[in-house]
Amino acid sequence: MNQAPRQRMTAQARRQQLLTVAWQLVRQEGSAALTLGRVAEEAGVSKPVVYEHFTTRQGLLAALYKDFDSRQNALIDAAMAAAGDRLQDKAAVVASSYVNCVLTQGREIPDVLSSLDSTPELAAVKRQYQLDFIEKFRSWFAPFVAPSDIPLATMWGMLGAADAISNAVVAGDISQQEGMQELSALIITTIARCG
Known part of the structure; x- marks a missing residue:
């Protein structure tokens, strides 16, 4: 045959x-x-x-993070394009998209992120993706703080909170719904404070 x-x-x-x-x-x-x-x-x-x-192994870890980041950004971009114009709508979309993306990837993403901090080269890769997300996040919420801008320290704080809350959901410390509600409330409060 x-x-x-x-x-x-x-x-x-x-x-x-x-x-x-x-x-x-x-x-x-x-x-x-x-x-x-x-x-x-x-x-x-x-x-x-x-x-x-x-x-190298570092190249593989960087590729894994890029793969995760690309999928996360595509989901969040699509959700933001469909979101309403109110701050509450946009904050809820960012919160649910971020938490759901990390939850979908499971415990692997915190493990990969931890590995990215193991060398200066990988830490630089991670930092660049974080800066890209911060700029995207800033542009989404800029209309709510015009004519001023959202301080960079504030952006880092929101990104850190999004990561921490998402990781707590993955670990089972809080529910998915609690995580999304808390992150959404934090975004609203933070943006309102900057306006």
Whole structure:
């Protein structure tokens, strides 16, 4: 019997497969188990294939965070485009999108984020994504504080609160609903204080 020839994946499809395998490893065993060799083994490919895509473990961790950040931003952007014009509407959308995105990713994202702080290069990657989110967040809420601007310290505080609340939801310390309500209330109060 003739078997159909095995088809090669495109580079993009292979990269996504490797990222999916890496997320599964982090979910099952934590980021400490994440090595390029282990990803190759679990994906059923040779080590050079994984090295070609990520070069180093740090490159893989950065790619995982980029993957998470891209999905998070797409969800939040779509939700914000559909949100009402009131501060309460926008705050509720940001809060629910942020909490839901972290909750969907589960315990893996706090683990990956912790690993990103392990080297100066990875910390710089994480910081750049945070700065990008802060600027996006600032532009969404700028109409509510015009003509002034939201102070950078305030933006860092809101981002820290969003991360802490989301992580508490993932850990089961608070419910998803409690997390979204608290984050929404915090955003409203903070933006109102800046206006």
